[in-house]
Amino acid sequence: MIGHTTRLRGNDNHMESSESGPTLRAMPFGPGVKEAVRLLTAEQRAQLLAIATQVHLPARMVVYREGTAADSIFFVSHGVAKSFRDLPSGKRRIVAFLFADDVFGLAEAGHYVNTVQTVTPVAMYRIGLAELIDVLHRDARLEFQFLRKLTHELRKSQRHTVIVGRRDAVGRVAMFLRMLEQHSHLHGNGRITMPMTRSDTANYLGLSLEAVSRACRMLERTGVVTFTGRHDARIVDRARFDRLVARL
Amino acid sequence: MIGHTTRLRGNDNHMESSESGPTLRAMPFGPGVKEAVRLLTAEQRAQLLAIATQVHLPARMVVYREGTAADSIFFVSHGVAKSFRDLPSGKRRIVAFLFADDVFGLAEAGHYVNTVQTVTPVAMYRIGLAELIDVLHRDARLEFQFLRKLTHELRKSQRHTVIVGRRDAVGRVAMFLRMLEQHSHLHGNGRITMPMTRSDTANYLGLSLEAVSRACRMLERTGVVTFTGRHDARIVDRARFDRLVARL
DNA sequence: CGATGACTTGACTTCGCTCAAAGACAGTGG
């Protein structure tokens, strides 16, 4: 089910330097914090690490295919993947991009509903479904963090629906850039990395890849964004950019 | 925050004939069952009932508004509501329709993210957020059912995104009818009730209401569906209907 | 350095949106 993988057992106890177990990131329910934060405590991460297998995949590898029996769920620790469905017409709809601190692999009726494929090289943790459920049944606090994460994902999906519902291509691309910016805001100040292809972007936004290309060119021509290389953008005119995003 | 309501305390213990507390409906993770089922046991429902307030609302009432402080979550027991956001342009996007056994009111940073308004008269349970979290922290099994429900909602939202991503109006309307059919399959055999207006349907599908109207007329003219009254449809030619749904 | 795949650009078509007006329905009050 999984392609070629390099497996490192994560259960030889003590945490590694940069990696100390699966993580989740989400917006909290309550007031106060207004952006997504890491949800799990060190102990909770250790608890998950104990039943996890670390997996490294190169770019463009299929993690699992739609319809196959689901036995594991996955936690992204580094890299980007895409979750999609191929439609009868041959078109492909990307349902979500998966970044660090995201979970994927939640089944329906025992089978995965989407196909997941890496976009960049990805480091992730794999946990058997049965083991995870077992842990969750024992630890309500930990389970609650999953509830928060799922709620967060639901909102993201709803936002995605709103984006796709827009009529204008430039607006959709602008919203997409804004979304990516938040995921790569480690770089700071308008620098955005778009690891995925134009085709992936189009499939995510419900546009043709030509329309995405034209929209990007338009953003550049009007001086709102500059592209330094195909996968690196930079917001130049933040005010006009925000106006494009809001105008829907 | 809530409009005019008729409140019946749900915590005078013993269950009423038809209503014995909040419910959830979702597709299970594991194999076997292939459709959404009721998730909660009688004891779990009673447990929630103990902290719930029953609320009855007439049609077109706002339950809560986007951006207001979130202190409760709601369980629909009967009727239909819509969850939407009003966009800067004045357009409205309906993010979900809420049916019996659905939950709504999950907050983000202490505030509701969408506005919820009843479409038909709605009977529902209201539970204080603090009380619910308290119960969930005490009962991992119950909490797990919420996890299943949330996962189910995430899938529905993803499907919604795919629908909205379609280009053709008739296909989108057909998928919408199929969705409604599953929610009213109690009636059985192609009879579908559409409680919402054309305008609501349009806002849900990302179409203009004229486009929805034309699509319905088209479906009728080509003999795929018949409309007996504005809010009642019936699938006549199932084969061609399925082909319309699939052709995307 | 050459080839494959990704991206851009252009011409033409299509389909849904906008604007506009007329037709059905449901709830209200006489």
Added chain:
DNA sequence: CCACTGTCTTTGAGCGAAGTCAAGTCATCG
């Protein structure tokens, strides 16, 4: 019980924006 009225819905004409088809350019990796 029925006419009235506001809302919801249908239908039409014209326009614009994105899709499709078709070349041509660029980059990336062997």
